Structures are given as structure tokens and as C-alpha cells.
Amino acid sequence: MRLDQVKTIGIMGGGVMGGGIAQIMAVAGYDVIVRDLTHELVEVTRDAVFEGRWGMKRAVERGKLSFDQCTEAIDRISFTLAPRDLRDADLIIEAVPEKLDLKQQVFAELDTLIKPEAIFTTNTSGFPVADIARDVSEGRRPLFAGMHYSNPVPTMKMCEVIYTPRTSQETIDTVKGVAEKAGRAVSMVKDAPGSYGFVMNRVFAAAKREADLIVEAGLATREDIDRAMMTGRNWPAAFYGQRGGIGKQW
Numbered sequence: 001m002r003l004d005q006v007k008t009i010g011i012m013g014g015g016v017m018g019g020g021i022a023q024i025m026a027v028a029g030y031d032v033i034v035r036d037l038t039h040e041l042v043e044v045t046r047d048a049v050f051e052g053r054w055g056m057k058r059a060v061e062r063g064k065l066s067f068d069q070c071t072e073a074i075d076r077i078s079f080t081l082a083p084r085d086l087r088d089a090d091l092i093i094e095a096v097p098e099k100l101d102l103k104q105q106v107f108a109e110l111d112t113l114i115k116p117e118a119i120f121t122t123n124t125s126g127f128p129v130a131d132i133a134r135d136v137s138e139g140r141r142p143l144f145a146g147m148h149y150s151n152p153v154p155t156m157k158m159c160e161v162i163y164t165p166r167t168s169q170e171t172i173d174t175v176k177g178v179a180e181k182a183g184r185a186v187s188m189v190k191d192a193p194g195s196y197g198f199v200m201n202r203v204f205a206a207a208k209r210e211a212d213l214i215v216e217a218g219l220a221t222r223e224d225i226d227r228a229m230m231t232g233r234n235w236p237a238a239f240y241g242q243r244g245g246i247g248k249q250w
């Protein structure tokens with residue numbers, strides 16, 4: 001599937017990431033259909049996308065989006081409980097919880113439902129993409145890649161594009177192109193069997209391991225480390241700070 005052929009994006013799983021990805025794709029001009037498990041879960045995602053802290057309404061208030069862009073993007077997003085409603089999607093982005101067997105199951109089911117030329121991508125935080133693609137048909141393997149976004153998606157510009165030895169060059173070009181059309185900076189990463197994480201999470205985890213060693217050795221407190229990295233290196237988020245790692249500002 002070439003970039004210019006991608007019109008409709010199917011998102012498996014709303015939630016924190018699926019909602020954010022739906023939002024940026026609709027703003028980029030794609031028709032988006034999001035599948036989740038219950039009406040209640042759909043409502044939570046819909047609310048986050050339209051009214052939430054990083055949602056479209058706030059984007060208009062902050063001058064990031066015009067009112068017309070916002071209403072057009074809202075019209076392009078729909079929600080469903082039925083996986084088969086994604087059957088005409090040109091590109092799937094999977095954002096279900098980080099469980100390998102769940103992701104394998106989701107793709108095995110989608111493989112039978114979705115048109116054979118559609119591209120499949122996963123927003124896994126770190127499972128090897130080839131492991132997630134384990135149960136799809138031979139024909140889908142060249143169409144399988146990773147698209148790893150950063151939270152909150154509407155404000156964090158990075159998208160790592162992960163490719164396996166089986167991913168076709170056309171798929172790589174299309175996935176990269178879609179991410180760029182949605183305003184992302186793209187880093188390309190080779191899939192690595194037996195490891196967990198791509199660039200963002202592996203580098204962050206390595207730095208966090210070092211910070212933990214410094215604390216364990218009694219050389220500096222957690223607060224001292226957060227302060228050093230945030231004011232000395234301009235890291236925007238703390239290792240140990242409050243609010244789930246988003247640190248207080250000095």
C-alpha cells in the first residue's frame with residue numbers, strides 16, 4: 001500500500017494512546033475508526049479526544065488548531081465495538097494493553113477480517129514486532145511494522161518506526177509517510193528479537209538504572225538526581241518526581 005492510497009486508519013484500542021493517535025490522524029486528514037470493548041470505554045476515549053487536557057477543544061483554545069480544523073477532525077473520527085467495522089481500513093494501528101499474547105490474538109483475528117493489502121502496525125512499548133506478528137499470514141508479514149508513539153501523543157512529536165527483516169520497503173515508506181503527515185518526527189529502528197524496547201525506552205531505562213545505582217550507593221537523593229537532570233540537562237520529566245514520573249519543575 002502506497003502512502004497516497006492510505007485514506008482510512010483503524011485503531012485497535014482507544015485508551016490513552018489509541019485516543020491520542022486517533023486525534024492526530026484525524027487532524028492530519030485521515031478517516032479514523034477506533035475499536036474498543038465497551039460503550040463506556042469508548043465514551044472515556046471520546047471524552048479525552050474532544051474535551052481532555054490534550055484534546056481538540058483545548059488545542060483550539062491554545063491556538064494550535066483552528067475551529068474549522070477541529071470540527072472537521074471530529075467528523076472524521078468514529079468509534080465501534082465490532083472489529084469487522086475496521087475491515088476497509090488501509091492501515092491498522094494497534095494500541096491494546098501491553099500483553100504479548102493479547103496483541104498476537106488481536107492481529108490473528110484482524111488478519112482474517114481486514115483486506116489483505118492493509119498495513120498492520122503496533123504501538124507496543126517494546127515487544128519485538130516479529131513476535132507480535134507471529135500468527136499473521138505469510139502475505140501480511142511484508143505489511144507489518146511498529147509505530148511507537150510517545151505520551152501524550154498530541155504534544156509529543158516522536159514516532160519510532162520499527163521494521164523487521166520481512167517488512168517491505170513500500171510498507172516502511174508508507175508508515176513513515178503517515179507518521180510524518182501527522183506531524184511526527186520519525187526515527188527508524190530495526191526490530192531486535194529477544195530484547196524489549198526501542199530507542200526511547202531503552203535509553204531512558206539505561207539512564208534510570210544508573211540513577212538507581214547512584215541512589216543505592218548513597219551518593220545523591222532522588223530529588224537531587226531529578227534536580228540535576230532537569231536543570232542541568234533540561235530533561236523535561238523526572239525519574240522519581242510526582243505525577244507518574246512527570247516531575248515538579250525547578
Ligand SMILES: NC(=O)c1ccc[n+]([C@@H]2O[C@H](COP(=O)([O-])OP(=O)(O)OC[C@H]3O[C@@H](n4cnc5c(N)ncnc54)[C@H](O)[C@@H]3O)[C@@H](O)[C@H]2O)c1
Nearest residue numbers: 012013014015016017018035036095096097098124125151
Ligand atoms: N501510556 C503510555 O505512556 C504509552 C506510551 C507508548 C506506548 N504505549 C503502549 O500503547 C499500548 C496501549 O497503552 P495505553 O497506555 O494506551 O493503554 P490503555 O489501557 O489506556 O488503553 C488500551 C485500550 O485497549 C482496549 N482494549 C483491550 N483489549 C482490546 C481488544 N481486544 N480490542 C480493542 N481494544 C481493546 C482497552 O479497553 C483500553 O481502552 C500498550 O502497548 C503500551 O505499552 C503506551
